[in-house]
Amino acid sequence: MSPDTARPETHTGATCAAIPPEKMMENAVEASNFLKALAHEGRLMILCHLSSGPKSVTELENLLASRQAAVSQQLARLRLEGLVSARRDGKAIFYSLQDPKVIRAVALVYDMFCNPS
Numbered sequence: 001m002s003p004d005t006a007r008p009e010t011h012t013g014a015t016c017a018a019i020p021p022e023k024m025m026e027n028a029v030e031a032s033n034f035l036k037a038l039a040h041e042g043r044l045m046i047l048c049h050l051s052s053g054p055k056s057v058t059e060l061e062n063l064l065a066s067r068q069a070a071v072s073q074q075l076a077r078l079r080l081e082g083l084v085s086a087r088r089d090g091k092a093i094f095y096s097l098q099d100p101k102v103i104r105a106v107a108l109v110y111d112m113f114c115n116p117s
Helices: 021-038 041-050 057-064 068-080 100-113
Strands: 084-089 092-097
Touching (some): 021 100, 041 057, 041 068, 041 092, 057 068
Antiparallel strands (some): 084 092
């Protein structure tokens, strides 16, 4: 088979047809909200940085070369979606990944778009 006609690898496990339609709709809404939260460059960059461990807001500002207000706005959205958690240490607030799906999604995005091999 030539590269032009090669088909992407398909999942050989359970299919969507095995899920009742009502549950499939619930899953689709949950997946859609999850993907919407990831579908912003700033939020995706924050999640990438947090995949290496907790970071303070100041650290994220520096890593992203962004203003505190912009970083805080994106962190608020990620907290609302339950993707990150916050911990106060004195005056600093440290954020970390909360949802294991985020770790898997960030790793997949990294592999697809950033992996040099």
